[in-house]
Amino acid sequence: MRLPDGxxxxxxxxxxxxxxxxxxxxxxAGTQYGHQGEAELVRMIEADGDALASLVAERGGEIVGHVLFSRMNVEADGRVLAAAGLAPVSVAPDRQGQGVGDALIxxxxxxxxxQGIAMSFVLGHxxxxxxxxxxxxxxxxxxxPFSGPHFMAMMLDSGTALPQGGRADYAPAFGRMG
Known part of the structure; x- marks a missing residue:
């Protein structure tokens, strides 16, 4: 994967x-809804041991972005499926639109x-x-609980059969958000 310069x-x-x-x-802070506790969510997920991938992007030694993928409880077609939820992805306001979020994701x-994770879910644009x-x-x-037009999923393991249905629950920390 080619990363943006620096x-x-x-x-x-x-x-x-x-x-x-x-x-x-x-x-x-600069979004339509403002900060809604995303930083606290990240800390709770990590404290609970549910972080599967926590990555930072640096430019010139400064952290300019972060992404977190957390463990999900997913049942698909009657069996447990290894899955991760993407939330949140964050890029410093002065670095947005420069490929930082893309590189992190x-x-x-x-x-x-x-890691052998079969699926990923996201609630987003x-x-x-x-x-x-x-x-x-x-x-x-x-x-x-997040079903709707902004709830999306993708298969990560091409060897896993495409699920026909089931249930997808984010890590318990999401349920503790106010």
Whole structure:
């Protein structure tokens, strides 16, 4: 995967927690709904041990982006399926539109494939996430508290049969959000 000039994507470490928190807060502060506790959600998921991939993007030694994929409880066609939820992806406001989020998501998806994760879900913008392979049609086969047009899914393991239906629940930390 080719990264934008000067961008480094790496696994997040405990020493990055404050910088990640700052990027998340800044990224969401400028959105339609503002910061809704995404930084706290990341900390809860990590504290619960449900983080599957937590990556940061650095440019010039400064953390400019973060993505988190967390464990999901997914039942598909009567069997448990290894799955991950993408949430949140955050890019510093002055670095948005430069491929940082794209690089983080693609690196995270590659990491999940390497871990044997079969599916990924996201709740997000319908014009952004399909470029990575997410589909609202696939997600519509699953019962979820987040069902709707912004709920999307994709297969990561081409050897796994396409599920016909089931249930998809995010990590418990999502249920503790106010």
């Amino acid at each position: 961008l480094v994507v790496r696994a997040a470490g405990a020493e990055d927690a404050d910088a990640i928190d700052a990027v998340i807060r800044a990224a969401f 693609r690196a995270g998806l590659a990491m999940l494939r390497g 319908e014009n952004y996430y399909p470029r990575f392979g997410y589909s609202p049609d696939l997600a519509a086969r699953f019962v979820s």
